[in-house]
Amino acid sequence: MKKALYTLIALFFLACGPTPDMADTLIVNAHIYSFSWDDPLVDGTPAANAPYKNGQWQADAEAIALKNGKILALGTTDALRKHQGGHTEIINAQGGYIIPGLVESHGHLQQLGEWEAEVDLKGLDGPEIIARLTQVANETPKGQWIIASGWDEAEFANAYPDMVALSAQTPDHPIVLKGLRGFGSMGNALAFELLHITKDTPSPKGGEILKNEKGELTFVLLNNARNLLDDNIPERSAAEKRQIINYGLQQLAQLGFVALHHAGVRSNYMPTYEAMAQDQALPIRLHTFIAASPDNDSLARHWIRQGPTNQLDAMLQVRGFKAFYDGSLGSRGAKFAQAYSDMPGHTGVSGAAYGFDADLVKQAIDAGFQLAIHAIGDQANTDILDFYAQNQDPNSSIFHRIEHAQILDTADIRRFGELNVIASMEPAHAIEDMPWAVDRVGEDRLAGAYAWRAIRKSGGTLIFNSDFAGTNPDFFYNFQAALTRQKPNNTPKLAWPSDQRLTPEEIVRAYTSWPAKASGIAAQTGTLEPGKWADLTLMDTDILNMKPSKVGTLSKAKIKMTVVNGRIVYATSGPE
Numbered sequence: 001m002k003k004a005l006y007t008l009i010a011l012f013f014l015a016c017g018p019t020p021d022m023a024d025t026l027i028v029n030a031h032i033y034s035f036s037w038d039d040p041l042v043d044g045t046p047a048a049n050a051p052y053k054n055g056q057w058q059a060d061a062e063a064i065a066l067k068n069g070k071i072l073a074l075g076t077t078d079a080l081r082k083h084q085g086g087h088t089e090i091i092n093a094q095g096g097y098i099i100p101g102l103v104e105s106h107g108h109l110q111q112l113g114e115w116e117a118e119v120d121l122k123g124l125d126g127p128e129i130i131a132r133l134t135q136v137a138n139e140t141p142k143g144q145w146i147i148a149s150g151w152d153e154a155e156f157a158n159a160y161p162d163m164v165a166l167s168a169q170t171p172d173h174p175i176v177l178k179g180l181r182g183f184g185s186m187g188n189a190l191a192f193e194l195l196h197i198t199k200d201t202p203s204p205k206g207g208e209i210l211k212n213e214k215g216e217l218t219f220v221l222l223n224n225a226r227n228l229l230d231d232n233i234p235e236r237s238a239a240e241k242r243q244i245i246n247y248g249l250q251q252l253a254q255l256g257f258v259a260l261h262h263a264g265v266r267s268n269y270m271p272t273y274e275a276m277a278q279d280q281a282l283p284i285r286l287h288t289f290i291a292a293s294p295d296n297d298s299l300a301r302h303w304i305r306q307g308p309t310n311q312l313d314a315m316l317q318v319r320g321f322k323a324f325y326d327g328s329l330g331s332r333g334a335k336f337a338q339a340y341s342d343m344p345g346h347t348g349v350s351g352a353a354y355g356f357d358a359d360l361v362k363q364a365i366d367a368g369f370q371l372a373i374h375a376i377g378d379q380a381n382t383d384i385l386d387f388y389a390q391n392q393d394p395n396s397s398i399f400h401r402i403e404h405a406q407i408l409d410t411a412d413i414r415r416f417g418e419l420n421v422i423a424s425m426e427p428a429h430a431i432e433d434m435p436w437a438v439d440r441v442g443e444d445r446l447a448g449a450y451a452w453r454a455i456r457k458s459g460g461t462l463i464f465n466s467d468f469a470g471t472n473p474d475f476f477y478n479f480q481a482a483l484t485r486q487k488p489n490n491t492p493k494l495a496w497p498s499d500q501r502l503t504p505e506e507i508v509r510a511y512t513s514w515p516a517k518a519s520g521i522a523a524q525t526g527t528l529e530p531g532k533w534a535d536l537t538l539m540d541t542d543i544l545n546m547k548p549s550k551v552g553t554l555s556k557a558k559i560k561m562t563v564v565n566g567r568i569v570y571a572t573s574g575p576e
Contacts, residue, residue: 021072022085023065024566025534028077030093031059033544034528035100035513042457044503057505057544064098066534069313069566073530096560097542100512100528101258101535102475104465106372106403106424108182109262109286110269111149111469112251113244119148121177126161129177134169142172145234149178151186153222154330154436160210163188163219176229181470183328185226187219195232197221204228206327206354223327224355231295241272249283253570256475256559258535259285261465261515263372263403264322266291267299277316283569284562285315285535287519289322289372292360300360304367312521313533315565319519320370322403323361326350326380329406329433329440334377337409341442350380362391365400370519372401372424378409378448385415392419399461399518404429407441408448417459422518424463425452427482427507428471430500434487452482453500463518464510475511475559479543480551482507488555504544534566 037060038047046052051060061074065083073080084090119136121129129151136146151161166175167189174191192198199217203209207225210218221228236244252260265273265288276282290296290303300321308319327333327349332340335350350356365371375384381402388400401422406429416423430450438446448454455462464482466473480488482502502510516526525533538561541554562570 020082021067023067023072023080023083023088025066025089025091025563026063026080026084027066027091027093027098027538028063028080030062030064030096030098030538031542032061032064032074032098032528033057033508034060034074035509036060036527036529039509039513040503040505042459044453044456044506046505050505057542059097061528064528064536066563066566069534071528071530071532071534074528091561093538093560096538096540098528098536098538099508099543100526100537101562101564102256102511102537103259103261103463103515104252104255104257104468104473105261105463105511105515105518106263106426106465107252107260107468107473108264109248109260110241110244112248113246114147115149115469116247117147117244118178119146120150121148122150122152122180124151126156126159129161130166130169133166133175133177137170137173137175140173144173145191146170146173146175147178147233148175150180151177151184152330153179153181153184153328154433157331157436160186160218160220167219176233178230179226179331181328181330183223183226183331183333185221185229187221187229189217189219191229192217192219195228197228201228205352206324206333206349222331223333223349227295235268238272241269242276245269245272245276246281249286250570252473253283253562253564254559255473256537256539256562256570257284257473258537258562258564259287259515261320261372261519262286262288263467264289264291264293265299266293266296270299273316277314280315282315284564285317287317287319289320289370290318290364292321292323292357292364294355294357297360300364303369304360304363308368312524313565320372321361321364322372322374323356324354324374325356325384326354326375326377329376329437332440334407335380335383336377336407336441336445337379337382340440342439347379348377350377350383358387361387365391368398370398370400372403374403376404376406378407378412378445381405381408382412385412385419385421388419388421389415397520399520401463401518404467405455406450407445408451410448410451410454413448413451413454413460414458416455416461420461422461422463423455424465424518425450426467426471427452427464427478428466430485431481431487432471450485451500452502456502456506461514461518462506462510463515464507476541476554476557479504479507479546480554482510483546484548484551488552501548504546508543534563536563537561538563 326335335348513526
């Protein structure tokens with residue numbers, strides 16, 4: 001009798017089958033693009049297995065189940081109800097659109113928080129800058145430092161604001177004006193006096209202390225000379241630094257980003273990141289690239305001795321180094337093979353003259369780190385491609401990067417694919433540089449400028465970012481730039497140039513699956529598939545079906561939710 005009973009019980013459980021895993025979170029009523037299909041062809045044509053028919057993208061799931069920080073399942077709402085348990089949180093996406101979590105692959109985190117507390121100079125002309133800072137000084141206790149930021153080095157490259165006039169108006173306050181792009185800084189006479197910067201101070205390697213025809217200071221510092229001011233501003237407290245970093249991370253989460261590649265971390269902020277990681281206080285993933293620069297030598301050599309982070313799912317990763325090889329295009333520091341069109345005889349500055357430490361960078365490669373090297377001018381990009389060809393292991397799974405790859409010799413473009421070098425680029429730079437880029441390099445060299453499609457056709461991997469805080473990191477702003485090569489107000493009337501535009505799928509991949517590949521974690525993230533990290537972005541806009549003629553609607557597009565490691569780190573409203 002007992003044997004028969006046991007047999008019946010066993011047959012009952014066999015008939016029922018295994019109990020499905022219960023999800024921690026179940027998101028329903030969504031349009032989900034998993035991006036689990038193959039990459040598009042190099043001309044942008046969707047892959048044969050993509051959910052794309054008759055010129056229209058179709059969502060490949062409507063619900064997604066999350067458990068223990070990973071994706072449990074995708075499918076229809078009815079099919080995934082089996083994963084709903086008594087403790088499962090149900091979220092109604094209200095018909096919104098879910099894509100893999102966005103990655104900002106080049107940004108400067110502390111600037112977001114620092115600039116929030118500084119005097120904003122963006123959009124002001126020279127006299128307006130002086131008037132604004134004079135007003136602030138009149139409202140500030142004497143002797144207190146005033147830090148401002150946001151003046152554009154490119155826009156003022158031919159005539160800088162009159163710092164002598166500012167000095168006369170503000171004799172009792174040391175003032176520092178940090179450049180928008182990080183390639184220039186200005187100050188008043190008191191700031192220079194307190195920091196012992198005189199007309200006899202030698203220009204540092206890769207920098208220039210500007211003087212007038214009489215040899216007197218104009219109080220303008222370009223390229224590496226800016227560090228004489230920026231690096232000597234009174235140090236912030238540990239609590240202030242933590243507040244600054246938290247502000248930046250929260251801003252990125254609100255913009256839909258699940259991870260940041262932090263370009264050029266220095267010793268002054270590294271302890272803050274480590275403390276926040278220890279306290280589990282990082283809302284998004286932080287992939288830090290240690291600054292390989294003379295003023296950060298101690299931290300750089302510490303990590304070379306220690307080696308890269310080996311826990312891939314750690315919220316704080318140190319697996320890369322960032323180095324500068326040349327300056328910026330706007331301030332005429334980028335290195336070109338031929339002289340600037342608007343400065344005869346001047347080709348920019350690069351290499352050791354700009355502070356590039358080739359030996360240190362080679363040591364980082366040998367220690368197993370990924371390299372991300374800033375190169376903007378055509379000669380700089382040629383040099384770094386040569387450097388990678390000579391120093392990278394062709395059998396390594398680590399893909400090194402060129403940051404910006406802004407103006408290329410067209411003969412070099414194929415080498416991105418041949419050498420497996422990642423092109424880390426900024427869509428917004430193409431439209432923001434329009435007013436003056438042709439003045440700097442002329443029409444002919446623009447054939448290799450912001451060459452996204454050409455790099456794709458070379459077989460190279462392209463990843464997108466904003467290089468914030470100098471440029472708005474908003475995904476929709478950068479998306480429209482990559483899709484149209486026009487400013488949001490549709491200027492110029494013709495895209496600049498039109499043959500380098502990308503498709504919506506390519507743009508999204510440049511923010512999702514391609515950064516995952518570039519970081520060597522494509523098996524863990526970048527697409528929405530069972531077993532991968534539960535990192536996703538919910539928006540109110542069908543971004544894959546966005547047409548160039550409709551990009552005006554992106555100004556109203558909204559990120560609705562950001563999920564990292566299965567945890568909601570940002571939502572516009574509570575789950576329903």
